[in-house]
Amino acid sequence: MDFNGSEPRGPREAELLPATVATAVKVVVVGGFGVGKTTLVGAVSEIRPLTTEETMTEAGVGIDDLAGVERKNSTTVAMDFGRITISDELVLYVFGTPGQERFWFLWNGLFEGALGAVVLVDTRRLEVSFDVLGRLEDRGVPFVVALNAFPESPRYPVEELRAALDLPHHVPIVHCDARSRESSRDVLMALMRYLYDLAAQPAAAAQPVG
Amino acid sequence: MSNQDWANANPERLYVISGGRDRKSATAGFDLVTLVVARARPEPTMQPEHAAILRICGSPLSVAEISAYLRLPNSLVTVLLADLLAERRIEVRAPVPPAALPDLSLLEAVIHGLQRL
Numbered sequence: 001m002d003f004n005g006s007e008p009r010g011p012r013e014a015e016l017l018p019a020t021v022a023t024a025v026k027v028v029v030v031g032g033f034g035v036g037k038t039t040l041v042g043a044v045s046e047i048r049p050l051t052t053e054e055t056m057t058e059a060g061v062g063i064d065d066l067a068g069v070e071r072k073n074s075t076t077v078a079m080d081f082g083r084i085t086i087s088d089e090l091v092l093y094v095f096g097t098p099g100q101e102r103f104w105f106l107w108n109g110l111f112e113g114a115l116g117a118v119v120l121v122d123t124r125r126l127e128v129s130f131d132v133l134g135r136l137e138d139r140g141v142p143f144v145v146a147l148n149a150f151p152e153s154p155r156y157p158v159e160e161l162r163a164a165l166d167l168p169h170h171v172p173i174v175h176c177d178a179r180s181r182e183s184s185r186d187v188l189m190a191l192m193r194y195l196y197d198l199a200a201q202p203a204a205a206a207q208p209v210g
Numbered sequence: 211m212s213n214q215d216w217a218n219a220n221p222e223r224l225y226v227i228s229g230g231r232d233r234k235s236a237t238a239g240f241d242l243v244t245l246v247v248a249r250a251r252p253e254p255t256m257q258p259e260h261a262a263i264l265r266i267c268g269s270p271l272s273v274a275e276i277s278a279y280l281r282l283p284n285s286l287v288t289v290l291l292a293d294l295l296a297e298r299r300i301e302v303r304a305p306v307p308p309a310a311l312p313d314l315s316l317l318e319a320v321i322h323g324l325q326r327l
């Protein structure tokens with residue numbers, strides 16, 4: 001095998017992590033098609049966002065392969081991610097991943113060890129979030145819901161949305177503009193504060209929700 | 211674009227790079243955010259992907275970043291990293307072990323870090 005002399009470029013000088021960084025943590029931004037995941041990741045990231053691809057394994061594409069369907073564009077799924085250096089010892093990675101059920105095969109490696117998730121919701125298409133929310137609840141992944149403000153998106157009172165999405169009272173719902181660094185940062189802050197509250201008083205999450 | 215060669219990760223090529231090893235089992239032990247630091251120099255006799263990893267990991271890089279720069283699937287990168295680790299050519303820094311609830315001081319540090327963003 002050879003690479004014809006081409007060598008992959010590594011990080012740019014300005015993107016190097018301090019040698020002292022000892023620990024990495026991750027959070028996941030998940031949502032339906034075109035809801036603003038890539039935009040949010042790019043808004044908060046200190047590095048130019050990167051993409052990692054995963055090939056769908058045999059189970060996912062076996063039928064296509066057997067049928068001789070062109071394999072080239074049928075087997076990979078891209079995940080965007082960005083990075084925020086928290087301190088000399090700690091770095092946070094933010095991954096964006098599609099919420100549709102056919103991409104759930106990505107979730108095992110992704111959510112394992114993740115601190116929590118942000119579910120990005122477009123109020124024009126609430127229904128695409130139902131499966132994702134249910135899946136996160138099943139997996140026990142703590143999450144906050146961020147309502148991305150598109151110009152044509154209807155504005156509902158938060159409690160109405162909570163009911164429509166069938167969310168427990170303790171799950172934070174925040175507004176965001178994924179194009180804004182500050183707004184996207186605030187979404188991550190909302191997640192971290194929520195995680196902090198959960199960790200500080202675990203009973204909060206376990207309260208019955210009627 | 212010269213990087214296209216690396217991007218052309220068709221199944222046959224992936225099979226060759228991994229030496230036919232099962233990529234699924236190898237991800238065990240490596241998380242997307244496991245940090246990798248080179249502890250040896252790339253050598254001309256090495257498989258090019260091994261050498262490339264050593265070259266870009268002078269400073270800590272996550273498995274996800276290595277996968278992105280090499281344009282290879284994460285599961286394949288972990289196979290290559292396992293080779294390098296067995297040969298002690300890299301050092302790995304595992305992420306915080308998944309716990310039911312993360313440490314309060316860790317969350318505090320993240321909140322403070324985000325506030326400065």
Ligand SMILES: Nc1nc2c(ncn2[C@@H]2O[C@H](COP(=O)(O)OP(=O)(O)OP(=O)(O)O)[C@@H](O)[C@H]2O)c(=O)[nH]1
Nearest residue numbers: 033034035036037038039148149150151177178179
């Ligand atoms: N008005 C407004 N537009 C946004 C916002 N976030 C994203 N957009 C726009 O919506 C479009 C889609 O955003 P992306 O970030 O690509 O969405 P995505 O979820 O990554 O999309 P896929 O990866 O294709 O599923 C882009 O044109 C963005 O500029 C937002 O908060 N407000």
Ligand SMILES: [Mg+2]
Nearest residue numbers: 037038080096
């Ligand atoms: Mg996207």
